[in-house]
Amino acid sequence: MKHVPFQDLKRLHASIKGELDAAVADVIDNTAFVGGSAVQTFEESFGEAHETGSGAGCGSGTDALSLTLRALGVGAGDEVIVPAMTFIATAEAVVHVGATPVIADVDPHTLLLTPETVDAVKTSATRAVMPVHLYGHIIPAAHLEAWRNEGLIVIEDAAQAHLGTTDGMPVGTIGHAACFSFYPGKNLGGFGDGGMVIAQNPALIDEVRRIRDHGRTSKYVHDIVGYCSRLDGLQAAVLDVKLRHLPAWTANRVALAETYRSLLGAQLVPWEDGAVHHLLVARVQNRDDLQTKLKEVGVSSGIHYPVPLSKQPWLADATPPCPGAEVAADEILSLPMDPLMPIEDVHYVVEQVTAMAAA
Ligand SMILES: Cc1ncc(COP(=O)(O)O)c(C=O)c1O
Structure with a gap:
């Protein structure tokens, strides 16, 4: 009987096996397992692919969302609007920073957030909106711009939308930031968990980098309580090969x-x-x-x-x-x-x- 898999990662990896093996061997030879040149190179190439500066790698797509919320100062007392049709992580990330997720319905045909569905749940406590580019379908630029113009923080959940564009503009160039997942089955998937934040504002990326790495300002000085949520060198090396x-x-x-x-x-x-x-x-x-x-x-x-x-x-x-x-x-x-x-x-x-x- 014919078999059509939902997706076939074995076939995908077999097609570039030589490149993957060489990249992994290189990280092992350099013993740069956390941080290091593979991470830096990938952060730069991923940002460039989306027409932003270097991104901030982290431990997962979920962490990318919560690190970004935290870096933008969203927390207790703030409401963050997320769509009803998404993976649970979009709402989880909001709770992780102490804010309240408010669920907005989606358009019944596109299954994406719209200005109308967001307006229906907006209150005076609404601080941010997290539009999800569900299935890799990109929310129209005009909607993202409208939310920004209303004074909302716009964090694009681009976990399913690597290299997506709207009106020719890559995801992450209209919202304050875009957050990606490198879960193995994603369009760009690693050999384990991983995530990335990109933004037009380099200061926001610096802040995400500080928070993801124990809130440190120098090796053993920590001026805020941070997280341990870094991208591994091995993941970055694999992801950089696949990004090409x-x-x-x-x-x-x-x-x-x-x-x-x-x-x-x-x-x-x-x-x-x-x-x-x-x-x-x-x-x-x-x-x-x-x-x-x-x-x-x-x-x-x-x-x-x-x-x-x-x-x-x-x-x-x-x-x-x-x-x-x-x-x-x-x-x-x-x-x-x-x-x-x-x-x-x-x-x-x-x-x-x-x-x-x-x-
Ligand atoms: C829309 C969406 N947001 C967030 C995430 C969370 O990403 P991760 O699994 O890397 O934490 C996912 C991944 O499944 C997702 O599909």
Whole structure:
């Protein structure tokens, strides 16, 4: 039976094995395991790829969000608006700095935050908004600019959106900062956890660097209580190799997504130019049943996310219904998407989905 994996990291890594092995060997030879030249090089190249200065690497995407909130002075008494359709980490990061996450619904079609959904939950305590470029679909520049112009701190959750653009501008160039995850399955994934903050303002990056590294001002002087959340040299070396391939991999994702769109059209969660297609998400009826049947014909799929933030046990009591996210949560199905996926596999997946929907 044909098997179409949801994604295939083994195939991806095999395609660049020589480069990865050499980069890892180099870090071992230099014993630069925390900080050091591999981290510095990667921070610079990742920033450059997004048209900002050098970024600040850290331990995870979740930490990238909370370090940024902290560096921008967001804390107790502040409310931070996050979308109902995202991974839990977006809200967790807010709690980690002592602030209160306020859940806003998403547009029922794009599943992204909009000015209207944000306005609906804004109060005098609202300090920041964390728009999520969900699935690698980028929030329009005009929305990000509008929130900034209203005086809100805008922290783009770009965990799923490496190299994404809106109106030709890379993520992280409109908000105060953008935060990335290098979790292995992301568009740019390491060999473990990792994260990065980029920003136009170098002082913000310096502050994130200080906080991520025990709040130190010199080797054994610490003027604030910080965290231990640094990017490992081995991760940085691997990520730097993979970053060199990311533009080509992203172009493949775009081409695959366009093929899916030409075949499935309005059944897909829509996107604008500049999307980087971390996930390829369809809206279907009888989703759970369809997912099981797809598995039987060798097609792996996922659900991102089956439980919106408005229904999460620790958030539900404080959150009014979010119909946009809640209706979608029962209908969304993430279909296979991988930069080295053969185009025939897209056709196979679509044939199966279409045949099952018609049955
Ligand atoms: C939208 C979003 N935000 C934040 C995160 C957190 O990233 P990490 O798992 O690296 O902490 C993720 C990762 O799954 C994510 O998808």
